[in-house]
Amino acid sequence: MTILEVDRLTRSFGALMAVAGVSFTIREGELVGLIGPNGAGKSTLYNLIAGAIAPTSGKIMFQNRSVAGWKPYHAARAGVARTFQIPKPYRKLSVVDNVALNALLHDKSMAAARRRAEAILADVGLADQAGNPSTILTVGELKRLEVARALALRPTLVLFDEIMAGLTRNEVMTMTTLVASLPARGITVIWVEHVLYAIMNAAPRIMVLHRGELIADDTPENLVKNPGVIQAYFGEETTFA
Amino acid sequence: MITFGQLVLSGLLIGCIYALMSMGLTLIFGVLRIVNFAHGEFLMIAMYGAWAVTAYLGLNPYVAILAVVPAMALFGVIVHKLVISPGVDKPHLVLVFATMGLSILMQNVALMFFSADLFDVPPMFGGQSVIVGPFFFKAELLLGFMITVFCTIGLRWTINSTYLGKAIRATVQDSEAAMLMGIPVPRIFMIAFASGSALVGLAACVMMPLFSVFPTVGLNFVLIAFVIVVLGGLGSIEGALLGGMCIGIVQSVSSYYIAPAYGQLFFFVLFLLVMIFRPEGLLGRRGEATVGIN
Amino acid sequence: MALTSKSTADTKPRPALPSRWWMKPGRGSVSWLELALLVLCMALVVAPVPHSYQDVIIVTLLWGGVAIAWNIAGGYAGLISFGHAAFFGIGAYTSTILLVNYGISPWLGLWLGGIIAAVFGVTLALIGTRLRGPFFILSTLAAAEVVRIGALNWTSLTGGAEGLWITPTPSIANMVFASRTAYVALVLGYAIFVYLVSKTIERSRYGLALFAVRDDEDAASAAGVNPLIARTWAMAASAFLTAIGGSLFAQYFQFLDPTHVVSPELSFQFALLAALGGLGTAIGPVLGAIAIMPLSELLRSYLGAAFQGLHLAIYGGFLVFVMLYLPGGIASALERPASRPRESP
Numbered sequence: 001m002t003i004l005e006v007d008r009l010t011r012s013f014g015a016l017m018a019v020a021g022v023s024f025t026i027r028e029g030e031l032v033g034l035i036g037p038n039g040a041g042k043s044t045l046y047n048l049i050a051g052a053i054a055p056t057s058g059k060i061m062f063q064n065r066s067v068a069g070w071k072p073y074h075a076a077r078a079g080v081a082r083t084f085q086i087p088k089p090y091r092k093l094s095v096v097d098n099v100a101l102n103a104l105l106h107d108k109s110m111a112a113a114r115r116r117a118e119a120i121l122a123d124v125g126l127a128d129q130a131g132n133p134s135t136i137l138t139v140g141e142l143k144r145l146e147v148a149r150a151l152a153l154r155p156t157l158v159l160f161d162e163i164m165a166g167l168t169r170n171e172v173m174t175m176t177t178l179v180a181s182l183p184a185r186g187i188t189v190i191w192v193e194h195v196l197y198a199i200m201n202a203a204p205r206i207m208v209l210h211r212g213e214l215i216a217d218d219t220p221e222n223l224v225k226n227p228g229v230i231q232a233y234f235g236e237e238t239t240f241a
Numbered sequence: 242m243i244t245f246g247q248l249v250l251s252g253l254l255i256g257c258i259y260a261l262m263s264m265g266l267t268l269i270f271g272v273l274r275i276v277n278f279a280h281g282e283f284l285m286i287a288m289y290g291a292w293a294v295t296a297y298l299g300l301n302p303y304v305a306i307l308a309v310v311p312a313m314a315l316f317g318v319i320v321h322k323l324v325i326s327p328g329v330d331k332p333h334l335v336l337v338f339a340t341m342g343l344s345i346l347m348q349n350v351a352l353m354f355f356s357a358d359l360f361d362v363p364p365m366f367g368g369q370s371v372i373v374g375p376f377f378f379k380a381e382l383l384l385g386f387m388i389t390v391f392c393t394i395g396l397r398w399t400i401n402s403t404y405l406g407k408a409i410r411a412t413v414q415d416s417e418a419a420m421l422m423g424i425p426v427p428r429i430f431m432i433a434f435a436s437g438s439a440l441v442g443l444a445a446c447v448m449m450p451l452f453s454v455f456p457t458v459g460l461n462f463v464l465i466a467f468v469i470v471v472l473g474g475l476g477s478i479e480g481a482l483l484g485g486m487c488i489g490i491v492q493s494v495s496s497y498y499i500a501p502a503y504g505q506l507f508f509f510v511l512f513l514l515v516m517i518f519r520p521e522g523l524l525g526r527r528g529e530a531t532v533g534i535n
Numbered sequence: 536m537a538l539t540s541k542s543t544a545d546t547k548p549r550p551a552l553p554s555r556w557w558m559k560p561g562r563g564s565v566s567w568l569e570l571a572l573l574v575l576c577m578a579l580v581v582a583p584v585p586h587s588y589q590d591v592i593i594v595t596l597l598w599g600g601v602a603i604a605w606n607i608a609g610g611y612a613g614l615i616s617f618g619h620a621a622f623f624g625i626g627a628y629t630s631t632i633l634l635v636n637y638g639i640s641p642w643l644g645l646w647l648g649g650i651i652a653a654v655f656g657v658t659l660a661l662i663g664t665r666l667r668g669p670f671f672i673l674s675t676l677a678a679a680e681v682v683r684i685g686a687l688n689w690t691s692l693t694g695g696a697e698g699l700w701i702t703p704t705p706s707i708a709n710m711v712f713a714s715r716t717a718y719v720a721l722v723l724g725y726a727i728f729v730y731l732v733s734k735t736i737e738r739s740r741y742g743l744a745l746f747a748v749r750d751d752e753d754a755a756s757a758a759g760v761n762p763l764i765a766r767t768w769a770m771a772a773s774a775f776l777t778a779i780g781g782s783l784f785a786q787y788f789q790f791l792d793p794t795h796v797v798s799p800e801l802s803f804q805f806a807l808l809a810a811l812g813g814l815g816t817a818i819g820p821v822l823g824a825i826a827i828m829p830l831s832e833l834l835r836s837y838l839g840a841a842f843q844g845l846h847l848a849i850y851g852g853f854l855v856f857v858m859l860y861l862p863g864g865i866a867s868a869l870e871r872p873a874s875r876p877r878e879s880p
Contacts, residue, residue, distance in 0.1 A: 071761075088751045088754040324855055333668050338806070338807060456844075500688075516673075517662055
């Protein structure tokens, strides 16, 4: 069943078309990667889907409802969670409270929210930081906090934005396993990533964005042979993580 | 009809002088991204300075410019070093409260030294007015207007045609990038703050013949200054001029046709309307008020 | 299977974070310090101190209560307002007008004052919803000035510049008391009430959502919180409680005029007490009030006669110093020691 459908979605900023006529469909339970060189429009696409900005034209359908132009809190309540590429923790709150707030969307009491927050923190490996102020976390830990917050929303669709940055190789593997386990838990995943070895191995389907346009949407094996993709990555100077 | 014209023109002239007073505030905001809540008190002590030069040295307030402006610039350097630069990296409310504290300090120091009495300088040109067509204008008003215009032109030229001006514009656009390009941003901040202070000094000398000074005079004028800079667009010198002219006209016309008491009310309503519908003001940069400063 | 935060790359030891056991260990719980202060305040009610001291205590407690109320908007929601004197004045004038013109007891009148102030607060929050930083602050200043000038000129309602008097026929129903001790009890009750409201908000789900909106509006929005609604409620509560303080003030001082009751100076004071004491905590504004009000009264009585204005000059200088070098306020100085990374207030 289709969970997300995007049709000729466009967003321009003045003369710059950040997202130019992008169309794709995602079905429930999929794990879809989204890659592309810097400036391709991935964050803008996320902002459009998650309601942070409104499209210039085009449609976004979530669970067959037209949602273009909705607000982020509508999205969250409908079951769409996202992480931020540059982590945005609640600076004056502790680590567990950062996650507990998100948990409160569904949990009715502070105590229940905190318990669930602690469990999720354990899943991402931040359990021993729970009581600390969020300001002392390293960048890698902040990214994991972002993942925890997204999961706390009990989403049906989650948009991950470069969550691997700052993790060691082992941690990347473990996080990849976590992400790959989500579809089985009923969570559809879209995953923007620069750490390509992780995503190429884990995602059965990857979309490629370049200069606002969707230039490929295929399996990893086919993508590496796709001339357009190769040119997008090697034609401009891009380095792999 | 002539009355209306007189009101509009007088309003325009006094508005330009208000604008001169506000340019320092907008310059400081544009470059340092802080609102100096002690701005009115800077004006107040500069006015006392102008008065003192007049009363004790027998010079007229316009000549006092030569003393007051450099003194205010120096004062600005000192305040910047002691109060502003420790607070620039901190959240903006630190400097909001710190400049407020400074304002209280300055008001009361003035009270201690000068008492609460009103001080004036004697009228310069024998109280005569200049006649232009069917209109009368106080000579001091016209002189103040001309000084404002020259000053604005001078500022414009400095910002556009000198290296310093370019450095300032770079700092305004992105202070971190400017620092990476070798621009001594902390020094630019100091120069901007000191210049803002000097501008206030100039305004004080021009205003002294027209207004009395007393320790809390700053409070009256600072609110006008805030309205002007917001209307014109925080950070824009021409905006301050435009904003000042609007405010001067609004005050002049509404005081006459409605009631003097309500004159002030109109500013604030105007201010709030600007905040609701166009918070960046007439010439300000879009998004600044809504997306946030930091 | 699960990740840990101790990876091979992580060799840097975590800084120790001891907390002082008598300060609040976490958000929303009561500490020994707070209990001690409560006992102290209650003792002050019954202690036989001279009238002049009682005046200081009354003003300290009342201003402290209003500062706590201010903090709900300023510290909890991040809505720094320099216009709270408008709410204070609305409360004071509403209950006073109802008492003087219609004989309605201030015990009832203060609720109406609170409601009217809350409506103003909501309006202010809606007007300023897109504004950030100094723009919002200036809007509150302008709005308060509009209220002040309105009060000054609407002479038929407010008595204009000549003000309103409350003729003191002492009775509980009129909330006019012959003894100052009763007033001390009254304002202490108010301060405790506002404090409890503040604490309750702090530990509630709403409070957490409000803090999140304050700390990062976009992230909070993405978490399902509507920032506008969260902030508007905070402003409404803050305005409501501030107005009640205004009503109590009117009953104590028995004279109101717009220049003193709806003044920017008053607005600054409320904000300052909260900022000095510590913005994000319920106890902060109390600490600020306790630190500043007696000090400023003391300075005034010892120095005010000698050099008019010296006490306030010292006050101002002190403020500058504290704000620059202790931005988290007194509460932050009492909390965790310097091993905690430098935090913003």
